[in-house]
Amino acid sequence: xxxxxxxxxxxxxxxxxxxxxxxxxxxxxxxxxxxxxxxxxxxxxxxxxxxxxxxxxxxxxxxxxxxxxxxxxxxxxxxxxxxxxxxxxxxxxxxxxxxxxxxxxxxxxxxxxxxxxxxxxxxxxxxxxxxxxxxxxxxxxxxxxxxxxxxxxxxxxxxxxxxxxxxxxxxxxxxxxxxxxxxxxxxxxxxxxxxxxxxxxxxxxxxxxxxxxxxxxxxxxxxxxxxxxxxxxxxxxxxxxxxxxxxxxxxxxxxxxxxxxxxxxxxxxxxxxxxxxxxxxxxxxxx
Amino acid sequence: xxxxxxxxxxxxxxxxxxxxxxxxxxxxxxxxxxxxxxxxxxxxxxxxxxxxxxxxxxxxxxxxxxxxxxxxxxxxxxxxxxxxxxxxxxxxxxxxxxxxxxxxxxxxxxxxxxxxxxxxxxxxxxxxxxxxxxxxxxxxxxxxxxxxxxxxxxxxxxxxxxxxxxxxxxxxxxxxxxxxxxxxxxxxxxxxxxxxxxxxxxxxxxxxxxxxxxxxxxxxxxxxxxxxxxxxxxxxxxxxxxxxxxxxxxxxxxxxxxxxxxxxxxxxxxx
Ligand SMILES: Nc1ncnc2c1ncn2[C@@H]1O[C@H](COP(=O)(O)OP(=O)(O)OP(=O)(O)O)[C@@H](O)[C@H]1O
Ligand SMILES: [Mg+2]
Numbered sequence: 001x002x003x004x005x006x007x008x009x010x011x012x013x014x015x016x017x018x019x020x021x022x023x024x025x026x027x028x029x030x031x032x033x034x035x036x037x038x039x040x041x042x043x044x045x046x047x048x049x050x051x052x053x054x055x056x057x058x059x060x061x062x063x064x065x066x067x068x069x070x071x072x073x074x075x076x077x078x079x080x081x082x083x084x085x086x087x088x089x090x091x092x093x094x095x096x097x098x099x100x101x102x103x104x105x106x107x108x109x110x111x112x113x114x115x116x117x118x119x120x121x122x123x124x125x126x127x128x129x130x131x132x133x134x135x136x137x138x139x140x141x142x143x144x145x146x147x148x149x150x151x152x153x154x155x156x157x158x159x160x161x162x163x164x165x166x167x168x169x170x171x172x173x174x175x176x177x178x179x180x181x182x183x184x185x186x187x188x189x190x191x192x193x194x195x196x197x198x199x200x201x202x203x204x205x206x207x208x209x210x211x212x213x214x215x216x217x218x219x220x221x222x223x224x225x226x227x228x229x230x231x232x233x234x235x236x237x238x239x240x241x242x243x244x245x246x247x248x249x250x251x252x253x254x255x256x257x258x259x260x261x262x263x264x265x266x267x268x269x270x271x272x273x274x275x276x277x278x279x280x281x282x283x284x285x286x287x
Numbered sequence: 288x289x290x291x292x293x294x295x296x297x298x299x300x301x302x303x304x305x306x307x308x309x310x311x312x313x314x315x316x317x318x319x320x321x322x323x324x325x326x327x328x329x330x331x332x333x334x335x336x337x338x339x340x341x342x343x344x345x346x347x348x349x350x351x352x353x354x355x356x357x358x359x360x361x362x363x364x365x366x367x368x369x370x371x372x373x374x375x376x377x378x379x380x381x382x383x384x385x386x387x388x389x390x391x392x393x394x395x396x397x398x399x400x401x402x403x404x405x406x407x408x409x410x411x412x413x414x415x416x417x418x419x420x421x422x423x424x425x426x427x428x429x430x431x432x433x434x435x436x437x438x439x440x441x442x443x444x445x446x447x448x449x450x451x452x453x454x455x456x457x458x459x460x461x462x463x464x465x466x467x468x469x470x471x472x473x474x475x476x477x478x479x480x481x482x483x484x485x486x487x488x489x490x491x492x493x494x495x496x497x498x499x500x501x502x503x504x505x506x507x508x509x510x511x512x513x514x515x516x517x518x519x520x521x522x523x524x525x526x527x528x529x530x531x532x533x534x535x536x537x538x539x540x541x542x543x544x545x546x547x548x549x550x551x552x553x554x555x556x557x558x
């Protein structure tokens with residue numbers, strides 16, 4: 001009896017100890033995951049806050065050596081670039097995803113799915129080169145449009161695959177209910193299936209847009225950059241990321257500091273974007 | 288000459304008889320076979336569904352009851368099934384009609400309540416109309432009320448018409464689905480075990496409702512519940528392994544069925 005009890009308590013304690021150890025490791029892993037994020041926030045805020053003033057949002061960059069100035073052209077430029085990227089990438093992504101989940105149970109569907117996965121793994125710099133060949137060379141100069149096209153190509157895989165997965169989660173019974181009511185298939189797909197999956201799709205769009213907003217490499221070949229005010233999509237355009245790249249590698253303390261501010265503004269912009277998305281996709285009903 | 292007149296009047300009488308016949312029979316099924324790929328799940332079903340009556344379909348699981356219903360409104364083809372034989376709605380071959388148009392005439396209520404979760408109760412009711420371009424707000428409001436009243440749900444939801452259609456009880460959801468089906472103003476309503484996911488009180492409500500609905504609609508209801516079939520239907524069809532074993536007046540079916548198989552099933556000796 002004694003022996004059995006001892007054995008029992010031994011396994012019992014061993015299990016408890018293993019449990020505690022594993023719990024500790026997963027907790028530690030969780031901490032390790034958030035440390036970089038905290039550091040990023042800490043550094044960008046502490047370094048960037050100094051130049052974060054009204055001028056930064058209203059003035060153009062000053063020439064080297066002249067202090068002050070802002071990056072209004074780059075803020076607007078980034079918005080225009082993700083605007084163009086979204087205008088192309090969101091509809092294409094949603095439609096491709098819808099096609100894949102509703103009509104893509106064939107060889108062509110599998111091919112598209114495979115290629116979309118490949119596309120999502122293509123380095124962004126390569127996408128930049130592609131957009132350069134497709135848009136910049138024929139137009140004979142750099143442009144916001146070319147940048148937007150590059151960003152669209154980068155967004156499409158994310159949006160496509162999220163849309164497909166989210167639509168697949170919509171129970172088949174809603175589709176049947178729609179069809180059985182005499183609603184045509186395309187309307188059932190758009191007004192019932194897509195609408196039901198909309199929240200998830202919006203998350204995919206947000207991921208796509210945020211990723212695009214943070215890209216630098218593909219813009220170097222396409223939108224290039226612009227030290228002046230420009231909203232013409234057929235001309236080169238400034239962007240926060242390209243400024244961050246230029247200013248942080250420049251040998252001027254002043255520019256380096258402004259690069260931090262630009263980074264901070266970019267983070268704020270992306271956070272705002274996700275906040276706006278949350279508000280517009282907030283469902284009418286508590287679930 | 289005399290002969291001819293005689294013949295003509297005979298032809299006229301025959302035509303008349305066909306007309307009466309088709310008026311009485313909302314749906315005529317002839318030699319219907321249904322397939323999933325090569326598997327035959329319905330075998331030469333021939334039966335007439337009389338207008339404004341309730342026909343119950345009973346039979347063990349997997350005998351093809353749902354497939355039969357889904358062949359009638361052509362939902363069977365949505366999952367890739369095929370049929371041979373003919374199904375006539377008011378004398379017209381359903382396979383020759385546009386499925387979208389056909390499904391507006393033949394509504395369907397499913398086993399599991401499936402109101403659209405992104406829509407309010409009111410919008411669920413008029414989903415079929417709204418999505419087909421019907422936008423007259425005042426008329427829609429009237430239809431919401433009428434359909435909900437017909438579905439015996441109005442009193443329970445009239446103050447919450449703008450709440451989500453998915454946040455009401457299962458029984459209420461099913462009646463909402465019935466209201467949604469009625470709102471399109473179909474002529475036939477197919478119900479596939481509409482009460483099997485419901486508690487006894489909700490079931491009773493749905494049964495009462497079916498009794499009311501047959502004044503305006505032709506109803507075909509699949510059920511596993513013998514008492515339910517006996518209570519709500521005028522005619523009962525017994526399916527077994529894809530075949531129609533017996534089809535007759537419900538009273539006769541439950542008191543003196545012709546076939547031994549039917550009797551065994553009804554009395555619970557198998558199935
Ligand atoms: N999507 C499908 N693909 C292939 N076979 C199917 C499919 N759906 C049903 N079947 C088969 O067809 C036959 C008839 O199915 P059906 O759903 O019509 O039966 P049922 O009488 O409604 O059964 P239950 O009472 O369980 O609902 C069954 O043998 C089933 O296995
Ligand atoms: Mg069934």
